[in-house]
Amino acid sequence: MNVTRFLIAVSSLLLGLGLIAPTLTIYPQAGDLTWIIKIIAPEELAVSTYSILGVIQKLFQTGDTFLAVVLAMFSVFSPVLKLSFYWHATGLKDSKKFNSILQRIHYVGKFSMAEVFALALIIVVIKSFPGGSTAELEWGAYIFTFSVICSMLVSFRLDSKKR
């Protein structure tokens, strides 16, 4: 169980970093008009880098409260809740409670990883813009992915101990 708890701690640490670290950089371009936009409205072509929490904050600021809440639920609260359940499960000795917690974890787990889908969607949408705008994943996205991988390893370890 110590190894499992260690993995949960690593996953939690990476999750904390992944939420606040740069995740996505958008490079706006305006095709053939890029040079003139740079003159008359350079702020429109400013490169923007966002963290996951930054995206949520931006969505709140722009009035997209629904999307902000959905993203916050799926990318912040759900993974934290899942890790909390994992930690709780590793301390349980009662097999009935252990199995019940595992069931809850699997339920909560269904709501995680939505942010990966959201990032993928953002990149695809931005790359399809006319004018050559691009988006690139930053290191925060990889940290977040490693957090998810650690979390999956914890899940496998706990499943193997299912009584």
Next chain:
Amino acid sequence: MTDISDFDAPKPPAWFGAAIPLLIVLLGAGFYWFITTDKDNGESEDTSNSKINLSGRLSPGQTYYIFASEVEVYPTNLKNESWDQGKKGPDIRYRLFWKGNAVFESITKDDSLIADWSGLSIELNWKDLLGKSVSSDDAIKAGRIRFEEGEKIEIAVEDVDIASDDDVGRHEIEMDKLSIGKNEFKLKKTASSAIRKITLRVLPVGSNIEDLANIMK
């Protein structure tokens, strides 16, 4: 006297441990926030000491680029007639005067009631600017004027015609009232001026192209 052993001490509830991952998440986020915030503060302290003043009032003795980024004129000329034949808008050009001398003349913007100028030479490639292979002196199309207290500059706007250029108006500006960046002057129509609005940009000479681009925003 009570003696509570580890065995007797009240144990925290079972769910208490579930808060540990949350604390670690906060620790990770807090750690990153701490190191990046500290770094940002250090950078801003360094830059504030080494650069030319990029905002606020003008400094005496310092030379500045000054140009009009926008000039708006009233819909009719000084005689309250349409500007050009065929109801075309005026072809606007302006000149900057300092100490009685014309120190800058803009290119002409055809058929415009609101004429605008970027202040940059349009022939240049922006890649050259970003690569800093071109100096800002080469890139900026503006008058170079040194600020001294009580000094004035004058902007004269003309409607360029093939036969003869018509005056649109003149406006004198006290340099004490100017600040670095954008300066707007809204004017009323008079018998001698049909200028509605002048937007002047003031940029310090000697700052790098990146700072100038930031001031231009």
